[in-house]
Amino acid sequence: DQQVKQNSPSLSVQEGRISILNCDYTNSMFDYFLWYKKYPAEGPTFLISISSIKDKNEDGRFTVFLNKSAKHLSLHIVPSQPGDSAVYFCAASGVESQAGTALIFGKGTTLSVSS
Amino acid sequence: NAGVTQTPKFRVLKTGQSMTLLCAQDMNHEYMYWYRQDPGMGLRLIHYSVGEGTTAKGEVPDGYNVSRLKKQNFLLGLESAAPSQTSVYFCASTEPGRETQYFGPGTRLLVL
Numbered sequence: 001d002q003q004v005k006q007n008s009p010s011l012s013v014q015e016g017r018i019s020i021l022n023c024d025y026t027n028s029m030f031d032y033f034l035w036y037k038k039y040p041a042e043g044p045t046f047l048i049s050i051s052s053i054k055d056k057n058e059d060g061r062f063t064v065f066l067n068k069s070a071k072h073l074s075l076h077i078v079p080s081q082p083g084d085s086a087v088y089f090c091a092a093s094g095v096e097s098q099a100g101t102a103l104i105f106g107k108g109t110t111l112s113v114s115s
Numbered sequence: 116n117a118g119v120t121q122t123p124k125f126r127v128l129k130t131g132q133s134m135t136l137l138c139a140q141d142m143n144h145e146y147m148y149w150y151r152q153d154p155g156m157g158l159r160l161i162h163y164s165v166g167e168g169t170t171a172k173g174e175v176p177d178g179y180n181v182s183r184l185k186k187q188n189f190l191l192g193l194e195s196a197a198p199s200q201t202s203v204y205f206c207a208s209t210e211p212g213r214e215t216q217y218f219g220p221g222t223r224l225l226v227l
Contacts, residue, residue: 009155042221043219044158045218046215046217049214049215102160103216105157105159106157107155107156
């Protein structure tokens, strides 16, 4: 049973346009959400995060929106650049666990930005 | 400051062989994790450690063992490799109370 879902395996966008990546979750105990970016043959790198007490967090071209009532978050990239082409993972934490801040990951969305 | 490093980068094993993957971090992090990533799947937690000398099972621990003899190192062992363990393995670390985990570059393992 997937607790974090990224229902779009891939997304293609033109350079300069907005990219919107979506993520849904089922566990209402999650209180912190993160987005990781992964290039081929590299490890995931942290991109941006949001606490459940906020509904928006912005960092340069990247903005994450959280809709707690819908258990939905989205990552907006404006403007998109070819270097943004990568796999984006949504992750959630907050469930009581002995594993410290255990992260539950979605399956990822592959973003392709064409010039 | 190298962050999180993993050794080896790539390895081919035959079914039944054993091997150890090494993860090292120089950030003095208390918590360390081993994940595996399979095609079309997110990262799944294998084992984790919340401090030197402690380890515990994650979501998919079967067929793996771990050890954390030194704070900076976290070892993942495969005693008898199986084709189902063909995957990319990522190590991560963080501090207590922090949600952001820092990942290594990964080890690609192929079991024939």
